Amino acid sequence: MSVATRRVFLSLGSNIGDRAAHLAQAVDSLPDVVAVSPTYETDPVGGPEQGPYLNLVVELATAIEPRDLLAICHRIESNAERVREERWGPRTLDIDVVWVEGIRSDDPALTLPHPRWMERRFVLAPLRDLAPELVSERDLQLADGTVRRVDSPDD
Numbered sequence: 001m002s003v004a005t006r007r008v009f010l011s012l013g014s015n016i017g018d019r020a021a022h023l024a025q026a027v028d029s030l031p032d033v034v035a036v037s038p039t040y041e042t043d044p045v046g047g048p049e050q051g052p053y054l055n056l057v058v059e060l061a062t063a064i065e066p067r068d069l070l071a072i073c074h075r076i077e078s079n080a081e082r083v084r085e086e087r088w089g090p091r092t093l094d095i096d097v098v099w100v101e102g103i104r105s106d107d108p109a110l111t112l113p114h115p116r117w118m119e120r121r122f123v124l125a126p127l128r129d130l131a132p133e134l135v136s137e138r139d140l141q142l143a144d145g146t147v148r149r150v151d152s153p154d155d
Helices: 019-029 066-079 121-130 137-142
Strands: 006-014 033-036 039-042 053-062 094-100 105-107 110-112 147-150
Touching: 006 019, 006 066, 006 121, 019 053, 019 066, 039 121, 053 121, 066 094, 066 110, 094 110, 094 121, 121 137, 121 147
Parallel strands: none
Antiparallel strands: 006 053, 006 094, 033 053, 039 053, 039 147, 105 110
């Protein structure tokens, strides 16, 4: 008996240390990756004064349950020596489960879709690259923050 896979989008960001390496290692550690967006350099939204982020979105096709996927994301963040001292503070790696096909959840541990995904240009710009049907041009224009596409070394 096969387990149905769902389309899932994760948002990844880093603004401490070798940002590109943190993101690349995280992508390599994720299961069931089917696509990775271009990388964007973005100004921080909210939180304390801090340096710019590199952000991207990863698409998965997975049968992993959302809470189990969140646990995997937390382990990957820990492996990148993520420290959770200050809300919206600088970090080596941040991975958010943004959207899971067919699932809505108001669970405080994992709200789906992510409660602020439509407010953040650093999520919407790379997500639009992978799933334009989820993010309109108007959504992108109304979102907070600035983004600048960064050419990857592979381009």
